[in-house]
Amino acid sequence: MTKMKVLLVGATGATGPAAPVVDGDLGNGNTAEGFHALFSNTSGINDTANGSSALLNNTSGQQNTANGVSALLSNTSGNAKPMNVNPRRRFL
Secondary structure (H helix, E strand, C coil), rough: CCCCCCCCEEEHHHCCCCCCCCCCCCCCEEEECCCCCCCCCCCCCCCCECCCCCCCCCCCCCEEECCCCCCCCCCCCCCCCCCCCCCCCCCC
């Protein structure tokens, strides 16, 4: 057993502490895919982060979507605004 502990400590020390793996449904309507995606989220709801460090610093922002490496990296509490779309508007 002592030999096993030494082996595990040696392996952990060589690579550093393991970063938490966050992927998939995080609850409260939040979804994250990628290394450190939505890493700092504390009270944000309905956020989607796809890509390494996407929405990394978001703590309380709501209804944000970030796609790509470091997308919305500095967003901390911003909330997405819904688009005002008029279904009757025609484009020429």
